[in-house]
Amino acid sequence: MQKVFYVPGQTAIIDYARQIGPNAWAARATWLMLPEIQVMHPGAVLGDEVGFLQAQEAAHGTQPARITETRYDFALSRAQVLDYNAGEAGDSFILQAPEVGDLVRVYARSNGRYWTFLALPTITHCEIWQRIREQGAAAD
Structure with missing residues (x-):
């Protein structure tokens, strides 16, 4: 199951996540972690890609x-x-x-x-x- 960083309600994934330790995830492209991503993308969360896509379809x-x-x-x-x-x-x-x-x-x-x-x-x-x-x- 892929993990992604995204802002709920928006239609694009910020980046896919890679696990770098127990309960520690970083963006694949930039190696930024959630608190750092939230500086550029307020409200960003880490979640499952399937959940993001289902929410996107439900909203749009x-x-x-x-x-x-x-x-x-x-x-x-x-x-x-x-x-x-x-x-x-x-x-x-x-x-x-x-x-x-x-x-x-x-x-x-x-x-x-x-x-x-x-x-x-x-x-x-x-x-x-x-x-x-x-x-x-x-x-x-």
Whole structure:
């Protein structure tokens, strides 16, 4: 599990941490420890990378929203796709370029309906459809 230095609520990691002793961590690039990092980044904390990413998605991620076929087709044909999947539920793809912090744009298509939302790039296609189903149930 990777440890990172970051300021809660911000969308970027300050630096990854390396353990230099029992309960002692320093920034990989600068070898600064938390009190020194807090001078330059007030409010900085040491935490797990997974926790940081989950908090980032909770703060800046979006719910699936309906879009037009034109917008879906434009994104698929004009942007660099990180991952694409076609399955029984429908098609979905994840764009490569982050929009907010580490969050990327996700697109999905099924039965003439189209959606988009912001999520972590590690989202699976199964999770994409789960979020769309949950959003659909909430909208009904």
